[in-house]
Amino acid sequence: MSRPKPATFEKVKTVAENRRARFDYAIETVYEAGIALTGTEVKSLRFGEGSIAESYAEVKGEEVWLVNSNIPEFSHGNRFNHEPKRPRKLLLHEREINKLHGAVAREGMTLVPLSIYFNARGRAKVELALAKGKKAHDKRETIKERDWKREQGRLLRDRG
Template identity: 50%
Template sequence: MAKKKKETAIGSGRKLIAQNKKARHDYEILDTYECGLVLTGTEVKSLRQGRASLVDGFGQLDGGEVWLHNVHIPEYAQGTWTNHAARRKRKLLLHRAEIDKLVGKVQESGLTLVPLALYFTNGKVKVELAVARGKREYDKRQTLREKQDTREAERAMSAARRRQRA
């Protein structure tokens, strides 16, 4: 029994650091990848404090490697002269086959790489990277309208169920 509890505790180790909620509003998500990050020690310490912002972040392919740009990880407060730059570009760790797929997809017109979430998994920092297509204004309005309609339908159905039980 004790062994099984330990395995489930290790397997469920996903601690969210930062999330890019605006990306799902501004982009149509086509595919997602879980990537590792090459970080310095002060960056990891700053992330353990839950401090990061993915708002302006984007991924870029350069020389057969994937890089993450404009992700803001603030300097570590107790850091010394070895502290990191807050918005430096960071290398993403992916398998070669995944990088080759990304190269093919990003070369299509209008597709970009957007970070959706930054989190710890079993002590390692991971980024959820999405291949996305930008939405136009009318697409955004339509998505909001559909979300509002489904919310209203759910409320009406739950109210009808409550009346039926009473």
């Protein structure tokens, strides 16, 4: 029997975060995926460089790929340096890949990376969300909620 996965993932060091994704998408399910990286990519990430602002994930065949993520070349890398915007393979279980493929194909959902981080064992991981795009009125509703919560905090702090 497999060990149950924790509700939140152990993030020791967050390298890149896609904050815009939580505003643009209604997030359904969140998965933790490993990334197949080269040595210089890992070194760049350890220095805190990398961006997933415009990136997305796609299912091709029986594999999931992270597309358009930017990990800049390592400063001390020589001719063995990597290409900054190459597609990177995400490592997931076959059952998870099948679920993602079904949701993207049938329900019109999108795979959005939320963050890249290192876990407690020192492995680079991607927090991948199965999400549905928000309409303009949903985004306005999110802004109203956020402003109201901020105002609520101010009121409680002033009274308290």
